[in-house]
Amino acid sequence: MNIGIIGAGYWGRNIIRNAINNNYISKIFIHDVNIKILSPYVNISEKMISVDCYETILRDRSIDSVFIITPAHTHYRLAKLALENDKHIFVEKPITPNSEELKELIDLANKNRKIIFSSHTYLHTPEVKALRKAIKDEVNLGNPILYQSNRSNFGRFRKDVNVHWDLAIHDLYIIKSLFGKRPLSVSASGVKSHSGYNETFCQILIRYEEGFNASIVVNWLSPCKFRDTVIIGSKGSLFYDDCLSENKITIYKNEIPEKLDNINYNRPLLKEKIYLKKSEAIQNQINTFMKLINKRDYKNDNAMFALDILILLESIDRSIENNGDFVPVGKAEVL
Structure with missing residues (x-):
């Protein structure tokens, strides 16, 4: 070809x-x-x-x-x-x-x-494939509660898109791939730190169906690089640090009871590393x-998948324009 x-x-x-x-x-x-x-x-x-x-x-x-x-x-x-x-x-x-x-x-x-x-790209990494497998096994996560992510580094500064269209897009498609839940509304605030550029910092809160939420921070201004994600469920949590060279995923057995006053904080926190073969995404x-x-x-399932992500990104833009108000997320429709 x-x-x-x-x-x-x-x-x-x-x-x-x-x-x-x-x-x-x-x-x-x-x-x-x-x-x-x-x-x-x-x-x-x-x-x-x-x-x-x-x-x-x-x-x-x-x-x-x-x-x-x-x-x-x-x-x-x-x-x-x-x-x-x-x-x-x-x-x-x-x-x-x-x-x-x-x-x-x-x-x-x-x-x-x-x-x-x-x-x-991240959907083709062994790490995201391993996360998907771990989430399907309800013993590891249980009912998903929260996806929390931080993608920060110094640059690369771009004029063609803002920081959330550059970096948060990764989390948006990872969440959609892992959970398949529909986003209902989003609140976001951004910082335009330099003339001639769009947002260089953005924090985002997304409400999904079935009570699931996502918190995402993206930053082009940080002197330190972070690529870490925590996925929290009722039976355990998954920690994914993409800055590590290997063994990037850890499973934590920290069950969260329905009544938070019953938590035993002195119980040792059990954790398990996931070992993966390297692969070129x-x-x-x-x-x-x-x-x-x-x-x-x-x-063209891939393109329809991408359309859902663009609609969510546009909702983030609208929320920023409305001073962080929650705005509804529309549905993808093609003739």
Whole structure:
């Protein structure tokens, strides 16, 4: 299978590295507005072919799919052109800057029998797969109560999206994948610390159906990097620290009774590490995309999943605009 890659910058480099080593892929046509950064890739592998303009990739009938790894505000235009030229598309998150554009792309993809694949990298990690397995075993978690996450580091500062469209999006799709619960309302507050940029800090509280809640903090200003998540249930908790090099998940056996005055605080806290084999998440999601193409799976479940996430992100924006008031979260609908 031949692919095109538009964008060879910060994240594009990771896609290129994994595409070179992917057995499904025969040739890789790459384009970037900065032509100088392409030459090292062409020298790495015979698979690599540099092209001067992205239109060459879109017009080439030998290319089956296009990877769009460019600034967010360019995604819709490039994705639409690719679909109109009969290409399947893999798009860096966020797939589009607003939900109406994605609805239009899904409608176009369905008409042309093409696949839209949004890059939700963490869903393809062994850690999130292990969390899903642990949650299904009610002995570990019981009734889920709260998802609490902190994603903080210094940068990377972006002008095309704000901090929650960049970082909180990971937690939103992880929550949806793990629990499948519908968000009902959201409250959020953000900080615009620098002129010319959108929010660089944001804290979010989401109310889901069945009494489940999520608290998310995202921050581009922190001198320290945090990627930690606590999932709290009635029978136990899961702690996931993505900054660790290995053994990132711990199960805590801290049952929370219905009556909190019956808690024995002196009881030793039992914990268990989950040991996992390392796996390349980007390679895993490229493989998933390639398999969907080979199977001709045109249901576009991945794109509909992404649409739900965009609608929730837009609700977060509305809450910030309304000084943190809880605002309802709509449902995804496509013609």
